[in-house]
Amino acid sequence: MEKVIDDFVQHLALRRGVSQHTQRAYAADIKSLQGFLEREDKTLLDTSLVDLRDWLANCVEKGMQPATLARKGAAARTFFEWAEKTEHISSNPASRLLTPKPKNKLPKVLNQDQVSSLLNAAQTRAHSEEGSAADLRLWAICELIYSSGLRISEAVALDVSDVDFIQALVRVVGKGQKERVVPMGKPALLALQEWLTRGRPEFLQKAQEPRALFYGQRGGRWNDRDVRDKVHRLAQHAGVPDIAPHALRHSAATHLLAGGSDLRSVQEILGHSSLSTTQRYTHVTPERLKSAYYIAHPRA
Structure with a gap:
């Protein structure tokens, strides 16, 4: 699984407009998902939509904010879309994954x-x-x-x-x-x-x-x-x-x-x-x- 994640991050690095910050964040999110799945004796390559929803529910229980959940959902959708295109998996379990829309918080400013x-x-x-x-x-x-x-x-x-x-x-x-x-x-x-x-x-x-x-x-x-x-x-x-x-x-x-x-x-x-x-x-x-x-x- 480590090589799969490394290949995914390399794919992100080659995509136009994906910043290093996004690369690091998505890699951390997918590793978080991997750790969650391992506790259920599963891997990234046999993940279901239910598993993804359980993972995000677990993140909610940990007190993560909607913006963080939205990013994790985006990371999962991007990863599994790539995994399907590269034939690591036969179908994309994240194609119907929904995440909460982050609140449009007013930016913090100084006078x-x-x-x-x-x-x-x-x-x-x-x-x-x-x-x-x-x-x-x-x-x-x-x-x-x-x-x-x-x-x-x-x-x-x-x-x-x-x-x-x-x-x-x-x-x-x-x-x-x-x-x-x-x-x-x-x-x-x-x-x-x-x-x-x-x-x-x-x-x-x-x-x-x-x-x-x-x-x-x-x-x-x-x-x-x-x-x-x-x-x-x-x-x-x-x-x-x-x-x-x-x-x-x-x-x-x-x-x-x-x-x-x-x-x-x-x-x-x-x-x-x-x-x-x-x-x-x-x-x-x-x-x-x-x-x-x-x-x-x-x-x-």
């Missing part, structure tokens, strides 16, 4: 003062006497994610050549290998310049990919998990609500809309394929709605 506190804390630490190359790296990536509304996976995948310091633009390859070019603000440019001149050279000695913009301690591209861990610690140090790096992207979208940007422009910056995804951010700007109401409504 503008909180974002300023977070980024100022990162800058202060980077410029302190105890500041290190790693502190410059954290400051730079936080400024970049917030300034350009990047996903963390997009930020750590950037090469130095993707940043245009003259025009203040960054070329990003997002989900589905879709490319977009987005602007950067001056604070992000300054932080990146300091990282490139004072911080990044210290990492180059172990560099495995000379083109990468951000390195981890071992010389590979900076791992998104390590970025999350460091941003959590930075939020605690700055005295702002605990956030993940993705909340900086959400905050950027929210603040753009609050400042008067139209939905289409924000959609382009974030790289959303659907405008409905971008519309999630309109809920957090009631002041903007009230302002528009009082300006435009004849009976306001």
